[in-house]
Amino acid sequence: MLTALLPSLYHFIPPATITLAQxxxxxxxxxxxxxxxxxxxxxxxxxxxxxxxxxxxxxxxxxxxxxxxxxxxxxxxxxxxxxxxxxxxxxxxxxxxxxxxxSRKARLSYKENNGGISIYDSRHHDDPAVYEFGKEAKLLCKTMFGKICCEKELFAAMLERGIHKQKVHTLLNKLCESRVVIQEGDKYLWVAFPEGFYKDNLAWFFN
Structure with missing residues (x-):
């Protein structure tokens, strides 16, 4: 249901109006x-x-x-x-x-490190929640970012990187629970942005 999806989207540009469509x-x-x-x-x-x-x-x-x-x-x-x-x-x-x-405080970003990936979530609170994941999640991010991923194709792409289906499925479940990944049917979308996206406090966007 769309109302359940909305809290995952607070770091995206919101609709300009909520009036009924003509x-x-x-x-x-x-x-x-x-x-x-x-x-x-x-x-x-x-x-x-x-x-x-x-x-x-x-x-x-x-x-x-x-x-x-x-x-x-x-x-x-x-x-x-x-x-x-x-x-x-x-x-x-x-x-x-x-x-x-x-408010310019709603963000969902990630930062890669040697051990894996750190995800910072301030979509609903000023103090960001921090999620730490290992190298498998970093590979998953690289595979998913910027496109809608079909489950079957995603499993195949990760297997080529040496990550088996069950591990990918477990990671996807955790990322969906954290609203870092959105699932609809057998499709997945990574919705966090690289940390550099928020440089200059998004002044480039609001100006």
């Missing part, structure tokens, strides 16, 4: 409303009633659903007693994410 023609939301829990056919946005009178539409045989660009984005939302609390949690986390990121 329903516009040709979007996936409109082309496949059932996929998102909405009933088809969708109805045109109510503001079209301010532009065209019923008499004008009837006289000219115009069906607004056939010509409109914006669709009703209020009444069709599948919010209910079960989904509304999830949306509220999502919105709260986005606001917290924004505040934490722009």
């Amino acid at each position: 329903l516009v023609r040709y979007s996936d939301l409109v082309e496949k409303p059932e996929k998102y829990g909405m009933e088809a056919p969708l109805k045109y946005h109510w503001r079209y009633n301010l532009l065209f009178s019923n008499a004008f539409l009837q006289m000219n045989g115009i069906c607004l659903e056939n010509i409109c660009y914006y669709y009703d984005d209020v009444n069709v939302r599948p919010f209910n007693a079960k989904t509304m609390p999830i949306y509220d949690i999502f919105g709260h986390q986005i606001l917290h994410w924004q505040a934490r990121f722009f």
Whole structure:
């Protein structure tokens, strides 16, 4: 679930807004409303009633659903007693994410050393948690960094480096628990940045 994933992302640039997405023609939301829990056919946005009178539409045989660009984005939302609390949690986390990121203190970095790799995590607290891993994790980082990794291909790549599947699986579990690696199905993504990424306190980014 996305709400469970968000705490792993606080060191990334947050969304600029949490307003609801508009329903516009040709979007996936409109082309496949059932996929998102909405009933088809969708109805045109109510503001079209301010532009065209019923008499004008009837006289000219115009069906607004056939010509409109914006669709009703209020009444069709599948919010209910079960989904509304999830949306509220999502919105709260986005606001917290924004505040934490722009404090410039939310970081997830790693530093390689002779014995392995050190990971520093201050996504949620100013004093970073430090995770120490051995040389196998350092090799795993080099293999994973910068791309989405398929489990099967990752196991094969690590085996070529002399690290067997069970060891890789154990490492992935530990890194996922620490939210250094994100897993979705059989795909993995390393989300920590090299320590040098944060040079000059990210002034290069905020300026």
